[in-house]
Amino acid sequence: MNPSILESLLKSVQTGSTSIANALEQLRTLPYEDLGFAKLDHHRTLRHGSPEVILCEGKTEKQIVTLTRGLLKHKQPVLATRADPSVARALKRVSRKAVYHQSARVVVIQPSAPNPLQGDIVIVTAGTADIPVAEEAKVTAMTMGSAVETIFDVGVAGVHRLFDQVDRLQRARVVIVVAGMDGVLPSVVGGLVQTPLIAVPTSRGYGAHFGGLAPLLTMLNTCSGGIGVVNIDNGFGAGHLAHRINALVDRP
Amino acid sequence: MNPSILESLLKSVQTGSTSIANALEQLRTLPYEDLGFAKLDHHRTLRHGSPEVILCEGKTEKQIVTLTRGLLKHKQPVLATRADPSVARALKRVSRKAVYHQSARVVVIQPSAPNPLQGDIVIVTAGTADIPVAEEAKVTAMTMGSAVETIFDVGVAGVHRLFDQVDRLQRARVVIVVAGMDGVLPSVVGGLVQTPLIAVPTSRGYGAHFGGLAPLLTMLNTCSGGIGVVNIDNGFGAGHLAHRINALVDRP
Amino acid sequence: MNPSILESLLKSVQTGSTSIANALEQLRTLPYEDLGFAKLDHHRTLRHGSPEVILCEGKTEKQIVTLTRGLLKHKQPVLATRADPSVARALKRVSRKAVYHQSARVVVIQPSAPNPLQGDIVIVTAGTADIPVAEEAKVTAMTMGSAVETIFDVGVAGVHRLFDQVDRLQRARVVIVVAGMDGVLPSVVGGLVQTPLIAVPTSRGYGAHFGGLAPLLTMLNTCSGGIGVVNIDNGFGAGHLAHRINALVDRP
Amino acid sequence: MNPSILESLLKSVQTGSTSIANALEQLRTLPYEDLGFAKLDHHRTLRHGSPEVILCEGKTEKQIVTLTRGLLKHKQPVLATRADPSVARALKRVSRKAVYHQSARVVVIQPSAPNPLQGDIVIVTAGTADIPVAEEAKVTAMTMGSAVETIFDVGVAGVHRLFDQVDRLQRARVVIVVAGMDGVLPSVVGGLVQTPLIAVPTSRGYGAHFGGLAPLLTMLNTCSGGIGVVNIDNGFGAGHLAHRINALVDRP
Amino acid sequence: MNPSILESLLKSVQTGSTSIANALEQLRTLPYEDLGFAKLDHHRTLRHGSPEVILCEGKTEKQIVTLTRGLLKHKQPVLATRADPSVARALKRVSRKAVYHQSARVVVIQPSAPNPLQGDIVIVTAGTADIPVAEEAKVTAMTMGSAVETIFDVGVAGVHRLFDQVDRLQRARVVIVVAGMDGVLPSVVGGLVQTPLIAVPTSRGYGAHFGGLAPLLTMLNTCSGGIGVVNIDNGFGAGHLAHRINALVDRP
Amino acid sequence: MNPSILESLLKSVQTGSTSIANALEQLRTLPYEDLGFAKLDHHRTLRHGSPEVILCEGKTEKQIVTLTRGLLKHKQPVLATRADPSVARALKRVSRKAVYHQSARVVVIQPSAPNPLQGDIVIVTAGTADIPVAEEAKVTAMTMGSAVETIFDVGVAGVHRLFDQVDRLQRARVVIVVAGMDGVLPSVVGGLVQTPLIAVPTSRGYGAHFGGLAPLLTMLNTCSGGIGVVNIDNGFGAGHLAHRINALVDRP
Amino acid sequence: MNPSILESLLKSVQTGSTSIANALEQLRTLPYEDLGFAKLDHHRTLRHGSPEVILCEGKTEKQIVTLTRGLLKHKQPVLATRADPSVARALKRVSRKAVYHQSARVVVIQPSAPNPLQGDIVIVTAGTADIPVAEEAKVTAMTMGSAVETIFDVGVAGVHRLFDQVDRLQRARVVIVVAGMDGVLPSVVGGLVQTPLIAVPTSRGYGAHFGGLAPLLTMLNTCSGGIGVVNIDNGFGAGHLAHRINALVDRP
Amino acid sequence: MNPSILESLLKSVQTGSTSIANALEQLRTLPYEDLGFAKLDHHRTLRHGSPEVILCEGKTEKQIVTLTRGLLKHKQPVLATRADPSVARALKRVSRKAVYHQSARVVVIQPSAPNPLQGDIVIVTAGTADIPVAEEAKVTAMTMGSAVETIFDVGVAGVHRLFDQVDRLQRARVVIVVAGMDGVLPSVVGGLVQTPLIAVPTSRGYGAHFGGLAPLLTMLNTCSGGIGVVNIDNGFGAGHLAHRINALVDRP
Numbered sequence A, B, C, D, E, F, G, H: 001m002n003p004s005i006l007e008s009l010l011k012s013v014q015t016g017s018t019s020i021a022n023a024l025e026q027l028r029t030l031p032y033e034d035l036g037f038a039k040l041d042h043h044r045t046l047r048h049g050s051p052e053v054i055l056c057e058g059k060t061e062k063q064i065v066t067l068t069r070g071l072l073k074h075k076q077p078v079l080a081t082r083a084d085p086s087v088a089r090a091l092k093r094v095s096r097k098a099v100y101h102q103s104a105r106v107v108v109i110q111p112s113a114p115n116p117l118q119g120d121i122v123i124v125t126a127g128t129a130d131i132p133v134a135e136e137a138k139v140t141a142m143t144m145g146s147a148v149e150t151i152f153d154v155g156v157a158g159v160h161r162l163f164d165q166v167d168r169l170q171r172a173r174v175v176i177v178v179a180g181m182d183g184v185l186p187s188v189v190g191g192l193v194q195t196p197l198i199a200v201p202t203s204r205g206y207g208a209h210f211g212g213l214a215p216l217l218t219m220l221n222t223c224s225g226g227i228g229v230v231n232i233d234n235g236f237g238a239g240h241l242a243h244r245i246n247a248l249v250d251r252p
Helices: A003-014 A020-028 A033-048 A061-073 A085-094 A128-144 A166-171 A185-190 A210-220 A235-250 B003-014 B020-028 B037-048 B061-073 B085-094 B128-144 B166-171 B185-190 B210-220 B235-250 C003-014 C020-028 C033-048 C061-073 C085-094 C128-144 C166-171 C185-190 C210-220 C235-250 D003-014 D020-028 D033-048 D061-073 D085-094 D128-144 D166-171 D185-190 D210-220 D235-250 E003-014 E020-028 E033-048 E061-073 E085-094 E128-144 E166-171 E185-190 E210-220 E235-250 F003-014 F020-028 F033-048 F061-073 F085-094 F128-144 F166-171 F185-190 F210-220 F235-250 G003-014 G020-028 G033-048 G061-073 G085-094 G128-144 G166-171 G185-190 G210-220 G235-250 H003-014 H020-028 H033-048 H061-073 H085-094 H128-144 H166-171 H185-190 H210-220 H235-250
Strands: A052-055 A078-081 A099-101 A106-109 A120-125 A147-151 A174-179 A197-201 A227-229 B052-055 B078-081 B099-101 B106-109 B120-125 B147-151 B174-179 B197-201 B227-229 C052-055 C078-081 C099-101 C106-109 C120-125 C147-151 C174-179 C197-201 C227-229 D052-055 D078-081 D099-101 D106-109 D120-125 D147-151 D174-179 D197-201 D227-229 E052-055 E078-081 E099-101 E106-109 E120-125 E147-151 E174-179 E197-201 E227-229 F052-055 F078-081 F099-101 F106-109 F120-125 F147-151 F174-179 F197-201 F227-229 G052-055 G078-081 G099-101 G106-109 G120-125 G147-151 G174-179 G197-201 G227-229 H052-055 H078-081 H099-101 H106-109 H120-125 H147-151 H174-179 H197-201 H227-229
Touching (some): A003 A020, A003 B003, A003 B020, A020 B003, A052 A061, A061 A078, A061 A085, A078 A085, A078 A128, A085 A106, A106 A128, A120 A128, A120 A166, A120 A235, A128 A147, A128 A174, A128 A197, A128 A235, A174 A185, A174 A235, A185 A197, A185 A210, A185 A227, A197 A235, A210 G210, A227 F227, A227 F235, A235 F227, B003 B020, B052 B061, B061 B078, B061 B085, B078 B085, B085 B099, B085 B106, B106 B128, B120 B128, B120 B235, B128 B147, B128 B174, B128 B197, B174 B185, B174 B235, B185 B210, B185 B227, B197 B210, B197 B235, B210 B227, B235 C227, B235 C235, C003 C020, C003 E003, C003 E020, C020 E003, C052 C061, C061 C078, C061 C085, C078 C085, C078 C128, C085 C106, C106 C128, C120 C128, C120 C166, C128 C147, C128 C197, C174 C185, C174 C235, C185 C197, C185 C210, C185 C227, C197 C210, C197 C235, C210 C227, C210 F210, D003 D020, D003 G003, D003 G020, D020 G003, D061 D078, D061 D085, D078 D085, D078 D128, D085 D099, D085 D106, D106 D128, D120 D128, D120 D166, D128 D147, D128 D174, D128 D197, D128 D235, D174 D185, D174 D235, D185 D197, D197 D210, D197 D235, D210 D227, D227 E227, D227 E235, D235 E227, D235 E235, E052 E061, E061 E085, E078 E085, E078 E128, E085 E099, E085 E106, E106 E128, E120 E128, E120 E166, E128 E147, E128 E174, E128 E235, E174 E185, E174 E235, E185 E197, E185 E210, E185 E227, E197 E210, E197 E235, E210 E227, E210 H210, F003 F020, F003 H003, F003 H020, F020 H003, F052 F061, F061 F078, F061 F085, F078 F085, F078 F128, F106 F128, F120 F128, F120 F166, F120 F235, F128 F174, F128 F197, F174 F185, F185 F197, F185 F227, F197 F210, F210 F227, G003 G020, G052 G061, G061 G078, G061 G085, G078 G128, G085 G099, G085 G106, G106 G128, G120 G128, G120 G166, G120 G235, G128 G147, G128 G174, G128 G235, G174 G185, G174 G235, G185 G197, G185 G227, G197 G210, G197 G235, G210 G227, G227 H235, G235 H227, G235 H235, H003 H020, H052 H061, H078 H128, H085 H099, H085 H106, H120 H166, H120 H235, H128 H147, H128 H174, H128 H197, H128 H235, H174 H185, H174 H235, H185 H210, H185 H227, H197 H235, H210 H227
Parallel strands (some): A120 A147, A120 A174, A174 A197, A197 A227, B052 B078, B120 B147, B120 B174, B197 B227, C052 C078, C120 C147, C120 C174, C174 C197, C197 C227, D120 D174, E052 E078, E120 E174, E174 E197, E197 E227, F052 F078, F120 F147, F174 F197, F197 F227, G052 G078, G120 G147, G120 G174, G174 G197, G197 G227, H120 H147, H120 H174, H197 H227
Antiparallel strands (some): A078 A106, B078 B106, B099 B106, C078 C106, C099 C106, D078 D106, D099 D106, E078 E106, E099 E106, F078 F106, F099 F106, G078 G106, G099 G106, H099 H106
8 A cells, every 4th residue: 555545544534534434444455565565675675785686597688687677776786696607797787886706606786785794604515516506605695794704625525624624613603514415514514513504405416416315315314403404506595594693693 | 453443543543633644654564464364364254155174184182172162163164174083073072063974084064054056066086995085075065065976986997987977077067086096087087078177196006106196197297188186185175176166157 | 980971871771771780780880989079079179269289399390380280271279389489480381370479488370269258367476487387378378268467476585565466366267376496376375365276386496396396296285275286387287277267157 | 168168078978088977077067158048049039030139328339330240240130229310320331221210219220021920019109299119119029020000199188089999909919008298098098908008108298297207107007907017218128028929929 | 878779769760750860969979988888898808707806905895895796796707906804704705706815815706717728827026025916916817817837936146046947937928027125037037038028016125125116117127128017016917917918829 | 532641641751751752653643532522512511501312213212211311410401302101201210300291292301490591482383283393393492591482373374374473573583484284384484584594394294295395395495585494393403403593692 | 957867968978878969969958057056055155154044024924934944954044134023932933043133133043153254343323223223234244254343323413422433443344334314424434444334324214314215315425435335224234245345355 | 733833842841841731731622633634644545545536527627627736746646537528638738647538537647556456356337338337436446556357248138148257256356236227237246246246326227217216226125135335327436445345355
């Protein structure tokens, strides 16, 4: 319901030209969602600086450009994930502020920097090939205002590399662990630290890996407590959740 | 929002004790869901006679009784599915009007009969063992007000039994086909009739049947157009959808 | 059996040149399917205007052209689904009336317009990437004679967008909900409206989406009653079923 | 064991230069597999005319040529399945007798025609897109010596097309039914005929078809008795089994 | 259509009391399936002696008894599979001729012995635990008129036990191989004999056996040609198909 | 390495009875894990009050009692999950402080209450049958020191029930959403609140639910950001992660 | 071939009553498997002491007793796995030497102790509930002659417990790692030791564990090299393979 | 911990400038993994000659080159698996010693030859298309120091080819069996030999092969004891495990 319509209704009640019973009836059948939701949505962006997200996969370049233009018109930041170089070029033509994170395949357009948070997030990967997913998580969380540090290639085949990092991990507010293949790294990290841990299985692997099913099941069945799992290759989801947790601490 | 609260607000606008700006603010932040939803819900039951449904599986007998008592207090009809004999006995102690359809495993309590619809629904089963699922569909649709006829055991292994029924099927407003094993019956029926058809896979079968997965996939991949599929053994869902379609025709 | 052959047989019975016993034998061994089926088929097309459908995937261009020519020779309308631009060009060479719906990947050739129905179908999509499947449903139902309206991008991540549309959905005779990713939209819509609802999972998604298995299972397990599910990406099947239901209401 | 070695041993027993106990010991430790197997293999080809089969998928062109040359050197017929046009060209360079069945993707090289059998095999397909698999079965069985007839496109969506063929099917020694999508055709045919029936699921389909899993499960769960199933798209296996059954009847 | 009704119609054409046009109309709308199908069905039983089959699983004891009574009234033989001892006792009360094959879990009631066939079927099992499935196949084929011999426990872990049987297998008209666990036996037998071979996976196994999925996949992917597969534990289906093949040879 | 052993070594270096090179060698080969880990573990329990967890499923009653006695000897709290009434009775015999939460199937033994945290966790369930899993999460988090509130039965079939709770959810530090069937509730809640959200699929459902696979996939594929998923029925894991996040805010 | 038959043949060659050509023919068609296999089999047992194995699951008690009696008559040791207490009692009645390992569910009957090997096998379990599988492996390997040591409950949730054991593991000839739940332990152990490692997934777990599928996939996808995997819960297979490797070292 | 730092600490204890209590504290908090792990790692390479492995799939060419340069700087051998020709060319530019095994898709760079072992490994393949996986296993084991022999194309369809090789297999220290399609070869070989056996399923196959799932399940469910399975197409893992076993025998 448009506020001006509501205002008119109230005025006509005030002046007596609409009876209370009649106004009651009109209010009862108002599309309720116009009352508060849009405002709530607006507040959300202002308060958290979390940008609207465009998952580019499955959309035409034209659709992506239109969506981006719409967001920019309302001064909203843009986070376009799964963007190939061609999409990135198109968005750079839309806005000079567009930055393409190639390994993460993410385009970011931020009219203004988000308020930085005090704590930080550490992202750990098991292998080199998991880095793109970790980068997607990193760009997501940083665009939302979190500080992020990455530690790559500390898989359990050489578990001592991980142990060097335990103190660093323990100091983070949130730890994201990205792993393909057997996906065992989150279980091991979960046995070492007390921070909330987000596990991200990746599609890196072959054979009985089934496109990431293997590490996904490993992580869901972990014996180490305190681990939340996101979808295979879902760096964005991990970065988003990590930021939510990080933002929680600074919430007034 | 309680209507009386809303009425008070409007009155205070009328008398001038609340300014329009202030009333606008209060309305904007009202819990929207209190405005219309409950009323809508109320209307729904009155208009369609569709009872609230209690899926007994996974609930304690005590919970089922409490839910039933709550519904009856508001004069609402009750449809309790997947009810074993012990639950049925308990509900009969709650209300004398409780009727237990044993094969369907459904308890129905109807304070008053629903308005009968003119058209009817025909339910076909491939085998004898599919009958309980068909009965669940039948009781569901009848309790909601539809007339239902059943034709059992016309599987394609003796396809001529089916052909005798084509005219009967064609005259129905909706046809429900219930089949376990290979689940091919809906495809064959769908090639013979023009009525909307609802396919229900059942868990009847063994081996590579995987609890109903085989007929479910058969039905989803049917080459015959105009078929909607519901969950394995979901007689209730099929009966509900069939009634919705049947009711549509009589909608003023 | 050709009616003229049957006529000759009856005449020779009438004139006595064929004995009753002999005629009985001939009738008993007639290919029964020639008696009524072909005629029934013929009636079907005339009555409903539902075109023969060619699923182009898996067929050679040459096969598609031959099938189309055969249908046109009998003045039947053509609906060629999953048609890529090259197939579309080939069919335009076959008939000037061929229209290519690019997003839907459907070619339609209609010698004459179907009788329009009074009620209408509303198709809702959860995301932008679900639009092609929705368009396939739309073109299918419209070619058969239904009026169709589409509402795109009302996924539950911003659930207020959906609530604005509840009245519109409630007025439709049938609602089709198309959703990839988690496929939750049909469950939410099903809780809001009383019209028959057809749910179409799409292959849009990644990771543990498994090519549409995830939203398919979501829809089959919905707690909201009255929902029929079709195969992943099966816009045609949804459009066909929706039209069958819509046509039911106008059936004399 | 080389026959000449065995002959020497027997001679030395005959002449007394080897004692019976010693000969017994030598025979006992002979590599048994050299006694009879190779001869058996040789007999097999001569008696049945069944060619050695080369599954081209997964082999290099060079390997395929080498295998073919080896077979031809021993005057053995060649049946190369899953052969793309490039392989076909290479084999035509190896032998002028090479014939490429393009739709079946099979290359046949037969030094001499096999003894023809008296009965025949009928191959039925549900749809146009199943034809390549049916052709693979046909070429296989014909190359082995069976007569084969094909009936295409008699899916159950227009079930009367099938009923016209019941007598023809009943006269065949073996019926092969090839079907993708929902795979219901073998169940329907199995309810109509008494001949041994071989069902071949194909990968034709989409969505919850899962590359042929859907029709495979349908066929394995058929309610119609007397049906044997082969792997998805395995036209070769079906043709081979059909020929074995056909050959059985003419076995002296 | 009842023949006497047809006769009356023809007579009234002969006498002129029904016009040809009117008779034509009546014939056109006759339920075609009454013309030939029932007769065909009747012939089928007389000619082959194949009994009607009752799959007891999923049926109530009362339903099984009713079905049995119905068959016996028409002098038809009965084959009730998956019958537990309680069902067997009930059927023995229905007919003194009822025989319970306990390991096979099959009840047979045969008013008269079927015509014996000349060739025979050999059934091989990999392990002791596969015997019940083999027995179901044996009872099925024998009840239909085939001679059957069984060879138990010749799994490949001691492959020499199998080789002793090659000649015996080669002499059979059909070989059925029943195997659980890894299901490799049909592949090995298929490399040794030239007879048609039916492979039956069983649910015997544990862990990654998944209720018989493992041997089912093994058998479907066999490199040995000429093998047809039936559902997991489907001894009935294997016996039925084997008998069909066996009967084919003796077909006049 | 026992500290006293290390002390002796250092003393002998100090006194010169061990050379530096020799001490270096001894230190290099020390079992490193004895240096710090055990102490770390000890600290962990003291600082966070998180009890050692015993998953009772798969353990004998005797083993559970022994493990419990061991923990109590070191004054550690005990959280025994998946404990049936018989186990509960056994543990009550071990300690009077044992409390059995029957619906949650958890036994808790806490020598002293944990330090309470300021923020709280809200647990929401879609249906009545999801309550036991929610209770496991609740008992887990409360035993660790978090305040927990539960809101039961707010599934999307009656979505207005959920909207009444949005403000309450928004005020929580962490929201846990427990849902079986289609598992859509977390997606809807995730679109309404900004707090970190943990989704728990349950095994409640039937048919194509596959023991919780359906809601698990729904939750992993959610379009709503900021959601971490735990294993099916893993109330403990959800409660543990929620507490970790809650504890993070109060971390000095 | 019976040796006495072979002897007669050779004698008739010696005496000249059978020609060499004729003897050659007879030998060529001898069932080769009777020549050497049985002897080979006999040798095998004598040399390695590996007993014949009876998998009791799926066999009747009567069958198990008969098989056991047969083995004992030939002085062969017996290893009966998956034996419930009732089977154990039956075998104790067969032989006083029968020993029942209850946790392992294995009955062993050894006429004489096997030759002990010098090296040993270490079996590690992740959790308490994995012990029965580990015990099956232990009893198997010990019955065959290997020395075995077990280390229970060193899962990665408390990874320091594992590190205390690295030296012990490194000294073993073979390490078996048994783990349910997430199955990560073999990956971690594989990164620490250089000995051959056998991984055994167990069915311990719930939810997305799918009866052991989760740890099975984890182990197959391990990044740590040098790991062989056996079937879920297959302690026997692991013990057998470990013994084969251990025996290899002592092979002369 | 750097040894020089440790030396300084010990010196300051010796000289008295650090108290024992203080030194104890410093040692206790040392990063334990620096004490022994690196040295262990170093030893490992020197002793076994096992090279660091780079799985090229999923890594950029630039990353592979950087990793290779790092290894060569420390004089370590390099084994780069799943290397396409372009990667091979890049590594040849890095080192003249780089050798590309094209069929195996492996690049090896060995500064010096490993110590050869005395025993050997035999690798058997079922079909020609399995050769690349066998070659990966071969190159892996040979690079580590094992002698390897290969026997290709001895599938069970012609089982006599295998029996010719039994003695050869029996003499090997380890046998690797590589098989796609139905994957039955390891079961057959396992029944013939007593050596440790490693089974490798391959992705060669089609239809219900599901990318190697079929032979994987076959191998895991084998009835033949003493078989360890590795991931689909994991030639590297099989070669690595075979070498570990082979090296065990020569271990002093």
